């Protein structure tokens with residue numbers, strides 16, 4: 380027998396996310412001012428870098444963004460529902476057999492290999508002008524994109540170009556987050572050479588970091604992602620406004636004696652009599668296990684009652700322990716900031732040996748989510 384369906388009560392969550400859509404919109408406007416001679420699009424793949432694809436797309440659309448980039452057809456369909464009139468590119472290209480799905484939703488494939496070029500050219504009379512594609516050329520990453528050789532070959536194929544009627548030529552920067560690296564300038568030079576083979580075709584090269592590298596990289600359209608969401612785009616640089624605040628509930632405060640061990644593996648021993656707060660979030664919530672600490676190495680810090688508090692011992696699936704000995708009284712029911720305005724997401728990521736992108740996109744589904752709307 381199927382059990383009766385419970386009424387939709389909201390049960391208390393261990394963690395909560397506050398997502399500031401006004402800050403997201405402000406960050407987009409900041410980048411649009413930086414790239415004032417180009418159009419500023421937005422990348423909303425990875426569920427809008429973890430904040431919710433529909434919410435991100437709708438907020439950016441209201442801020443004036445007209446061109447969106449997603450990775451997958453499914454993300455494109457979701458973005459289309461949130462922004463009915465926008466231009467939407469699917470970065471991972473044309474999956475085998477996905478032509479009708481893309482055309483029906485008016486999604487534009489970013490064609491990144493010769494088989495994709497041929498498949499879309501064969502299909503495109505049916506797609507009409509609703510889905511003019513982008514052509515992706517690889518200029519030094521060996522990920523997606525036609526080789527230089529293939530790009531030149533395509534430029535000399537009027538039959539294919541007439542069938543495709545591409546709307547954009549794009550490439551992607553590999554090392555833009557390291558401004559001292561000469562690789563970006565080399566990619567730009569190569570991209571300009573290819574661009575000369577496609578006269579009149581609008582061009583796009585810059586992600587967030589590329590947008591911040593300077594006007595040379597802006598071309599006709601910039602494609603920022605991470606900077607919109609308040610994390611670091613360029614190594615060591617100050618991010619834009621904080622968009623995501625992740626917090627975890629304090630479920631108990633306990634005392635530990637000097638010499639006692641904390642958590643799985645007894646990885647860390649207390650050096651003094653300590654007060655420990657136990658937080659109801661762990662690696663199942665995307666708070667990485669590698670953010671934990673041991674006797675050999677420190678871990679991440681949270682922010683609680685106005686002060687930083689270090690993680691003690693390993694992060695477990697649903698729980699994280701922090702040292703609050705030096706804090707004012709901490710109560711059961713308090714909320715600890717895992718990252719947000721007081722704890723940089725990139726700092727937590729660095730403690731876990733990763734990047735802000737991975738923390739944001741891996742937040743998990745157990746948080747209560749609260750959106751601060753534009754104008755609220």
Ligand SMILES: *Cc1c(COP(=O)(O)O)cnc(C)c1O
Nearest residue numbers: 422551586587588602603604605
């Ligand atoms: C993800 C992605 C972007 C956005 O990159 P950020 O570093 O998040 O700004 C832009 N272009 C392509 C092709 C991408 O895959």
